[in-house]
Amino acid sequence: MSHQQPLPHKSFDPGTFRDKPVSFVRRSGRMTPSQERAWEQHHAKYVLDIPHGRAATSVADGASGDPERIFGRTAPLVVEVGTGQGHAILHAAEQQPDTNFLGVEVFRAGLARTIIRAELAGLRNLRLAEVNAPELLENYLPAGSVDEVWVFFPDPWAKARHHKRRLVSADFARIVATALRPGGVLRLATDWEDYAEHMREVLDAAPGFARDFDGEWAPRFAGRVLTAFEKKGADKGRAIRDLAYRRA
Template sequence: MNVDQDVPAATPAATIPGTAATGEQPFRSRPVSFVRRGSRLQGRRREAWEELADEYLIALPRITTDTSVAPDFTLDVDAVFGRHAPLVVEVGSGLGEAITHLAEREPDKNFLALEVYRPGLAQTMLRIDQRGLTNVRVAQVNAAEALEAMLPASSVSELWVYFPDPWHKARHLKRRLIQQPFVDLAARVLAPGSLFRLATDWSSYGVQMRNVLNASPHFENLHDGERTGALSPLTQVWESGVELVVGGAPIREGKDPVSTGNTGVNEGTDTLGGWAPRFEGRPLTSFENKALEAGRMVFDLTYRRL
C-alpha cells in the first residue's frame, strides 16, 4: 500500500475550497505505518500531476513533511466536493483501482483517497480524469493524522483499509496500521451504523485485525461466527503451508523464509471465524491478483460502527 519515505514539505501551490492552512504539526510520537521509496514522477504521471492536481488533489496545510497535516485543521468536506453526500474514505488507495471502480458505480457518493505514494496519487488522478468522475478527491497524507483531526467526527459513511503493509519482521510489528490507536481514530470519523472494511493477504495480520476489532467497544463484526472450520481461509492457510514459501516458491535451504511467523500460531482449525465474503465493490486489483497467483488467501473483515 504505502511505499515512499517522508520528505520535507513544500508549500502547497493550490488550495481546494475548504482547506485553509492553520496550526502547527507536532513531532510524531509513534511510528508511521509506511516507508516510501521512489516518489519521482515520470512520463504520463508527471503530466497528470501538473495538469490534474488543481482539480482533484486537496492541498493541505503542512508543517513538517509532505504527508503531514496541521493538527487544528478540519476539512470542509462539502466545500471540497461541492455538495453534501455520503463520504467513503480509502486508506492507502494505491493506484486508485478500487476507489475509482466504486465511484463510477455509485455516483451519489463522495470518495476520498488517502495515500502517501505520489506516483499512486498521480495514477489515481489519471483514472478519475479518464472516467470523467466528479465525485473523487485525493490527498497526500498520513492516514492516522487525517483521521485524528482533518476529517470531521462522524463524517464518514464507509472506511476501507485494503492490503496494508504487513510488516513481517517481529521488530516491525509495531508499525502495522491496524492497532488499537488507529481503530479508535476510525471510530471517531465513522458515523454510527457505518462500515469499516478491511482485507489482507497475510494470515497473522488478518488475525491481528480480527482481534483488535473484536476487542473494540466501538465495533461489531457483521459476520461474527461465520466461515469457521474448513470454510475458514485461516484453516485453509494453515493446512496448505503456503505462507512458509516466498512468493509461492520453496525457501532456500538453510534460510528462513521472509514470511516466517506470518501464519502465527497454527491451531489446525479456526473455530472463531468472523471472515466476511469478498466485498463485491472491490475489484480484483493487480496487487491482489499477485497474492492469489502466489497461492495466498485473502482475509476480508467487515465491521459496523456502534
C-alpha cells in the same frame, strides 16, 4: 492498499517530529513524464490542499475540512486508506456516482496515476489527500462524517520487530470509530494470514465496534474490484481475508 513504497517529499523523513510510528516508508523514486504532466495539470482539481505540520505528510494543527464544501454536495462519504494506484477507489467512484470518495495516499506517483484515470473517466466524486491517514481521520475530517473506511492490503510489516508499524492497531480503531457515523462500516482485506488474525483481534476488542459478519471471516466485499495484486496473491495460494466492523 498495495505494499507500495512511497516517494520522498522534500527533505523530510516521515518519522521526524512524530511521537507515533507511521505505517509507511518513503523511498526514492520518480514519476513518469505522463504522471508529472497529470500532477501539474490536474492535481489542484483532485488533491486537497491540506496544510502540513513539521512532518512531511502531517496535518497542521487546526487544519480541518468540511466534506460538503470539499465535494460541493451532501452525500455518503467513503475514505480509502492507502489507495496505491487507485484501482479500488476509481472503480467504486465510477460505479457509485451518488457517493463521495476520498482516497488517502502518500505515494505521489500512485496519486498521479489515479488522477490520470480519474480524468479519463470524468469523475467528479473523487478527491485525494497526500497525508498520513490517521491524522486526516482524527484531525481534518469532522467526527461522525464518514460512512465507510476502507483498508485494503495494508503493508503487513512481516518481521516481528516491525509489527509496531502496522496500521491497524487499537489507536487506529479508536480514530476510525470517531470518524465514522453511527452505523458506519470499517472494511479491511489482506492476503497476510498473520495480519488478518491481528486485525480481527484488534477490532474484536475495540470499543464502539461490532462484527458485521458471521463466522470466522467476512465474505469478500463485492465493492472491491479484483486487482492484479490480489490475483497474484491468490495465485500464490494466499488466502484473501476480509473483515467488516460496524460502528455501534
